[in-house]
Amino acid sequence: MDTNNTIIELKGISKSYNGMKVLDKLNLTIHDKEFVTLLGPSGCGKTTILRIIGGFVEQDEGDVFFMGKNINDLPPHKRQLNTVFQKYALFTHLDVYENVAFGLRLKKTPEKEIAKKVKEMLELVNLKGYESRRVDVLSGGQQQRVAIARALANNPKVLLLDEPLGALDLKLRKGMQVELKKIQQSLGITFIYVTHDQEEALTMSDTIVVMENGKIHQMGTPTDIYNEPIDAFTADFIGESNIVPGIMHKDYLVEFSGKCYECLDKGFEQDEEVDVVIRPEDIKLVEPNEKMITGIVETVVFKGMHYEMRIRCGEKLWKAQDTIFEPVGKEVGIHLTPNDIHVMKKSDFVPNNSKEVVTPNPENEGSNEN
Amino acid sequence: MINLKAKWAAGPYIVWMILFTIIPMLMILYYAFTDNNGAFTFENMVSAWDYVPTLIRSIWLALIATVICLIMAFPFAYSISRKPMSKQKMFVMLVMLPMWMNFLLRTHALAQLFEDNGIINTVLQSIGIGRIQMMGTEFAVVVGMVYNFLPFMILPLYSIMTKIDQSLVESAHDLGANNIQVLFKILIPLSVPGIVSGITMVFVPAVSTFVISKFLGGTDFYLIGDAIEAQILGNSYNLHTGSATSLILMVIVIITMLIFSRIDTEEVEETLA
Structure with missing residues (x-):
């Protein structure tokens, strides 16, 4: 593949928590404008990768490059990427408008531009007219949209998404999957998406990275991964x-x-x-x-x-x-x-017949996770 | 059915409150506006006016103590709220530990440290600095207030801060906020309820204390609490002036609390922004 459009590169990343190796000398190259999904069972290290890219976790070993520059020592607030957190992490003391405007205000953007950008972002996520609502009275799906608008308002080069649809019910999830893909394509930026839901990964991704135990099993297009799984684990996990x-x-x-x-x-x-x-x-x-x-x-x-x-x-x-x-x-x-x-x-992998079927929990919809 | 039960459940406390809060307050009100013969008068209020300088001094010292408590408690409460649960419990216990000992004893112990021949002065002299007069100073009284009331600032702050999810801090950083901006735009606004109750719980007992000033302030140190005590129990016995002074103090405290309770998060956010 063309190496010129590499936006993020991880080289030899290792990370342990309390002596438990979460990532083991991992290399990963992410291309610009791609929708990349890190897919794997819980505990496979996918969220840790995302947090290392975001700057919230420091790797024990290895380097992170962003547009060719080493950003190991760059704190999160100086990285040109934004995150949509799993639990939304909206600021409950601010209304929808101020949540979306948060990053722009920090940059001392003129009020007029903020107003324009917030309007644009809320239109993008279909929340027109919600400006003055309190965020804690919104439904789960709406909170998620505010979180996405807030992260995108900063014009990031890369958007990191940590299982953002995990708390939504199945129908909302399916709708949001399509919308997220549309947003990614219309903005033309890179999305790095973490999920354990293989169907979600297949629906949205340009590239899927299948992970287990801190290692990458296979990286490729959804079609490749589904049709030509490289090993039994990948085959079993995808479909x-x-x-x-x-x-x-x-x-x-x-x-x-x-x-x-x-x-x-x-x-x-x-x-x-x-x-x-x-x-x-x-x-x-x-x-x-x-x-x-x-x-x-x-x-x-x-x-x-x-x-x-x-x-x-x-x-x-x-x-x-x-x-x-x-x-x-x-x-x-x-x-x-x-x-x-x-x-x-042949691999050591033993397929589990009672394999975890990812079930959405619809009772979470509309409730505020506090 | 449940409502009826709930009503009865509050019964014992209501009796208690009538006996020990409502009736005493009415008595203060009565004494404050009557003379020895039981006739209505404003005379007591006029005599209580003499205590205004003492009152101002009390408010000033209580204010200093409250601010010191807030400055010390805020970062501490935040840092324990970020620790794992087991460590949080240990730190909270350490904070509460001094409160298991009697208030008078604690203040006495502090006086032992501050005395002219106390431990601090002995140490200072032995290392060649020499004795420092501490007893009877505003310094000693403020330290006494901070020492006694600091836990009351830490605990409400800590309990509100445990509810601030770490992901809020991370997302603020993510959106470009540095540590100072996270403090002023996220942590302080979200901690306002804890700050308000902490201030109330430190300021109110500090402004009316008489034990601390008595034990640490020496003979000449006079706060409004001492004035009231002297009039109701002590040598300048005058129940009527004492009640009037109490009433003035109470009104000031109530006004302060009303002001604090009206502060809401948005106003703080607007001021800080």
């Missing part, structure tokens, strides 16, 4: 997947669950043990024959767009999604084309 152990007999031929399949992968050693990842939506359930994996339908859940089924094949429970209903107890065959099979290097 649902079936992960089974397999043996790569030779290029383009992999064996798993006792059957041999053609695949598109090559470059492994002969008979190398591998992880095979198959997306539930890629599985087609057909009349069984001896060339394919077969199993018994164990559960069927109607999900609206499709049926989600669990197919029992001996020890292994396959997740499958299909628009055609198969009754419980029926024997079915799992049909796979070479395109559906993703072979990756």
